[in-house]
Amino acid sequence: MEKPVLSSPSADPSLVFVVKEHMFDKVVTPSDVGKLNRLVIPKQYAEKYFPLDPEESDREGAASSPAETKKLGLLLSFEDRGGKPWRFRYSYWNSSQSYVITKGWSRFVKEKGLGAGDTVSFSRGSGNPAARRRLFIDWKRRQPQPARPHLRGFTNTIPLPSGPLTSPFNSIMACGHHWRARTALYNVNWLAPAAAAQPKPEVHPGAPAATMPPSVTLGSRSKRLRLFGVNLDFSEPLPE
Amino acid sequence: MEKPVLSSPSADPSLVFVVKEHMFDKVVTPSDVGKLNRLVIPKQYAEKYFPLDPEESDREGAASSPAETKKLGLLLSFEDRGGKPWRFRYSYWNSSQSYVITKGWSRFVKEKGLGAGDTVSFSRGSGNPAARRRLFIDWKRRQPQPARPHLRGFTNTIPLPSGPLTSPFNSIMACGHHWRARTALYNVNWLAPAAAAQPKPEVHPGAPAATMPPSVTLGSRSKRLRLFGVNLDFSEPLPE
DNA sequence: CATTTCACCTGACTC
DNA sequence: TGAGTCAGGTGAAAT
Numbered sequence: 001m002e003k004p005v006l007s008s009p010s011a012d013p014s015l016v017f018v019v020k021e022h023m024f025d026k027v028v029t030p031s032d033v034g035k036l037n038r039l040v041i042p043k044q045y046a047e048k049y050f051p052l053d054p055e056e057s058d059r060e061g062a063a064s065s066p067a068e069t070k071k072l073g074l075l076l077s078f079e080d081r082g083g084k085p086w087r088f089r090y091s092y093w094n095s096s097q098s099y100v101i102t103k104g105w106s107r108f109v110k111e112k113g114l115g116a117g118d119t120v121s122f123s124r125g126s127g128n129p130a131a132r133r134r135l136f137i138d139w140k141r142r143q144p145q146p147a148r149p150h151l152r153g154f155t156n157t158i159p160l161p162s163g164p165l166t167s168p169f170n171s172i173m174a175c176g177h178h179w180r181a182r183t184a185l186y187n188v189n190w191l192a193p194a195a196a197a198q199p200k201p202e203v204h205p206g207a208p209a210a211t212m213p214p215s216v217t218l219g220s221r222s223k224r225l226r227l228f229g230v231n232l233d234f235s236e237p238l239p240e
Numbered sequence: 241m242e243k244p245v246l247s248s249p250s251a252d253p254s255l256v257f258v259v260k261e262h263m264f265d266k267v268v269t270p271s272d273v274g275k276l277n278r279l280v281i282p283k284q285y286a287e288k289y290f291p292l293d294p295e296e297s298d299r300e301g302a303a304s305s306p307a308e309t310k311k312l313g314l315l316l317s318f319e320d321r322g323g324k325p326w327r328f329r330y331s332y333w334n335s336s337q338s339y340v341i342t343k344g345w346s347r348f349v350k351e352k353g354l355g356a357g358d359t360v361s362f363s364r365g366s367g368n369p370a371a372r373r374r375l376f377i378d379w380k381r382r383q384p385q386p387a388r389p390h391l392r393g394f395t396n397t398i399p400l401p402s403g404p405l406t407s408p409f410n411s412i413m414a415c416g417h418h419w420r421a422r423t424a425l426y427n428v429n430w431l432a433p434a435a436a437a438q439p440k441p442e443v444h445p446g447a448p449a450a451t452m453p454p455s456v457t458l459g460s461r462s463k464r465l466r467l468f469g470v471n472l473d474f475s476e477p478l479p480e
Numbered sequence: 481c482a483t484t485t486c487a488c489c490t491g492a493c494t495c
Numbered sequence: 496t497g498a499g500t501c502a503g504g505t506g507a508a509a510t
Binding site for chain 1 (some may be wrong): 499506
């Protein structure tokens, strides 16, 4: 067990400090923050910290018997750094032999804006059994990634993928956008006409070689691309 | 209640006609006829015609008490237009707050060859309470869809919306595509540059006036649009 | 085994 | 906006 640490003030105004023991961290995968709406808990930590067949089956949300618990899972209640409670369903998936947090997880991902590579951290209170039953969840952003260019349109600002920009169209010049309502996930891509009777795109400044066709590749330092007489402006990534 | 109608001969050879009252129709979704093996009954109809907590809990397959019925559902017995009996489990899903027909439904879908967009129709006998307890199910193929132009790209064929094609970009020429995985719903849109130093698009043949900006409108008879030196070919809708 | 059934779950959408 | 509906999913159990 790691050295207990003093936390920031908890939600309970009568407690100024909570002594916590760190349990484990997980660097979340794309699936952990994607639409599968589940977080896989590494088996070694799951069995150590969140046993599903405990002798002392006194956890909140526990079913009546250990066998039932194994089948139905548990309701685990955490507090985040602001004292906000988070209740997650935690269970074992026989099919994948893995321990997962399911219900409630996607709300956490959304509220915190978790992305792949970010770290979630699990702790519990330190001290007597009652204190140790108190669970905490925290998270931190992954190390800053190299800046990516963004295309700032007239009405939309659209994060660009870092790789080559491609389109399912091979025979037309197409500038496509693809997004999901009410999320910030946008995907812009385009292609040059196959038989281009078009001016070659000019990239300013410090342009990498723009290969087109089959695709336009933008360097992270490009700030402006003039394409078919149209100015495309790139900006730094949006503040998060 | 709609006007009672005389049906075709029923399964009971002693009865030549059955008087039916139409209850409701549902245009089935892809999920209703897909692998989920369930039919969602719109709540308004479910609660009106197939109540799960009836005072008179005398329906076939009803559990012993109203509370039990709510939990376990009912066995509903229908006759199709040929008098063939169809028994479906009908219940309420707490999690999605929806009424569903489950067991038995996939067999109906398979036998009738139901596809998305087809309509299933629910009726019951007209007259005294006993007659009204007799349930009927029928279905009809969806209307042939009106032809829509399709944009046939090199690698993709993308159904176009019938209305004007617009884009959230106002300042660049953008040809966007927007779709949801595994459904056939695609949405193609584009716009001309706001300050177009571009040739006007030419539309062949029988072109409607192409207004651009702010948007390009394609008539259903347009087969080809030459836009910025790029040919866009339109075809009839794909065979289904 | 695959397929069906079952009891959940979530997000997109509507009002 | 927030609440309700429901289409489209899931894992597990039943068949």
